[in-house]
Amino acid sequence: MCVALGLLCFAGSSALGQATPLRVTINAKAGLQYDVVRFEAKPASKVELKLVNNDDMAHNLVLTKPGQRETVANAALALGTEGDAKNWVPDLDSVLFSTPVLKPDSSHVLRFITPKLPGVYPYVCTFPGHGLLMYGAMYVGVPMPPLEKDGNVPEAARQGKTEARQFHAWGEKRPLMYRIFMPEASPAAIAVALKHGQNYCWDAGQCRLRYAWYGGFVDPWPVWRGNGHGLAKVLGTKYWESDVPGSIKIGDSEAEPKFLGYRKVDGQPEFHYRVNGVDVYELITPLHSVIGIQRSFRIPNNTKPVVLPVGPTGRVAFEHSAGKLKDGLLALTAGEAASFTVSIGLIK
Template sequence: MLFFFLQAMQLMAQGNDGVTEVTLKVMPGLQFDVVRFTVKPGALVKLSFTNTDDMSHNLLITKPGKRLAVVNAALQLEEKGPAMNYIPKSSDVLWSVPILSPEQTKSLSFKAPLQAGAYPYVCTYPGHGFVMYGVMYVNAEGKMPELKNDPNIPPARQEDKLADAGKHDMHHAHQQEMPKADHPYATVPPYLYRIFMEDASPAAIAVSLPQNLSYCWDAGVCRLRYAWKGGFVDNTALWKGHADATAKIIGTIFYRDKTTYPLRVGDPDAIPVTEYKGYRLVEKYPEFHYTLNGIDVYELILPKEDGKGLVRKFRIPDANKEVWFAANLHDEAVTYEASAGNWDHEKLRLNPQQAREFTLIMTSYPLVYSRKK
């Protein structure tokens, strides 16, 4: 306690001398006006955050690499969230500003970490944390990655000349008009949101593909839920913090998985135990990694070149038993072409060698015969 008291007295005594001052505001569309800045290790920092938006926001600074963990922890607060300002009790949270209503301002004064690194800051209000974030770089040289290659800021801000603190007019940055679209920034498929979706667990991932195709992949149960053609998703209700809100699909669903579970290992009638391991980007497309009864599975979903369906590429490198893929052939207006294996009624049967890498091409009848291109 004495240490923290003396540290606070030191900050007060120094006043503005030698203090790095940072001002953050909110741009329309769930974006901080400044998405990155630098401070020196051990520097005294005063961060002022003004909510210049029409909805509530908070601000948390986390340990390096812990932004998503903190965002997910905030979501798990559920009904306790409002009382806790959606700030989870976690050692990954270093400093925080509680929920601010529109036009409110609050400041943080702290001593920058002594360890160099990229320290994310993020709004963890429900639905915001996956798109509303930035990064505080701590290093003695004041260096930051080249903007277009910075992995710690939202992808669409990598071409934003207004992104860096101290290099532009902040008032102008705040007044900049954002695209009036279903997303807070310009987007080019493929890209994804971790977001609440209908008919899926809270761990849903919505992925936008080229050819105006999209799909919902459920990380909670490790399966493709459904796919649609048209636009992507409207997240307005989520971003405004509406209780029990879900993303609204823009388009028409052409495929929905109605099986009890599509992939089986060994016994074609036994539902496997699944565990989500994350994903990596393969030329910007997410390849999902999960396990079935402890066996690693990798699934990459691509658009058909003609825009009439999906191409699903599976890798099960350590397959040592037969693998089965179940489909609702009688119930879906979708045809399946498999690169390996044989169909046994409504299940594709693959031996261990075939299961190590195979592709399923799913073509939608409604899309093939649709007059819309």
């Protein structure tokens, strides 16, 4: 259908055959971003748009009619199990052109004729959950406003954050963790960037997950620029924040948890702490098809019942592999708790 529309435009234009197409290359980057968040094109002109996927997860690019970005992204989500077969492109008139879903390190060239009607035509990654952050706009026959005032590009790009500052000798990498002063956490906080633009804050002072966000990681500069005064800034959208205080509870004791460190598993920390004399191991990994994280717990050598505060569970896609959930608390038997997972997904 998109192709048909393109052909229609082509057929209706006379001088197009000779014109050199406008060539645009857009890279999909880590942290759910396109590196080019906007470009200008003339009405009814040829465009060769090359999408290069430099990220470690799948992405596509869908051009929509003006104002239809969110509608299209939400309709893609609703495809559910049919999504993969359709490249996550919904059957809607508001979809103009689209690439297939590109695996990491692949590219695709989309050739099309821009619409005759001047306007701002959004493009968006409709892979589930990505559309919230990963989008841009094609300006057809209308001038672009200053970037910092452009409501058609993501907030991070408006703030000039697309070019991430290099803080280390290794450039950008995920997973990555910082022990650093964080907002809404104790001074012994840990910030972790996982793959797929997933991030979380875990509190080594209280041995518990504090919040999770998607998008960029943190700006450590407020802490690192000088003597450590300041807090790292979360560069993304927080979608879950613990509202049930306290660490995991083992048995009846109200004993304070004791942080014992972590082991790096594929670059991701598996936290180790001790509660009421029992060793607990917690590994947090990204979910794959949707925005979200999975918490994998191991509590070997335990004979006591376990209660894990997991709230809030209402506004996220919360899943647990074992136990009974009530009022933000997950209750497990010692057997269930030996190895279990809970996941927090953005999309309900």
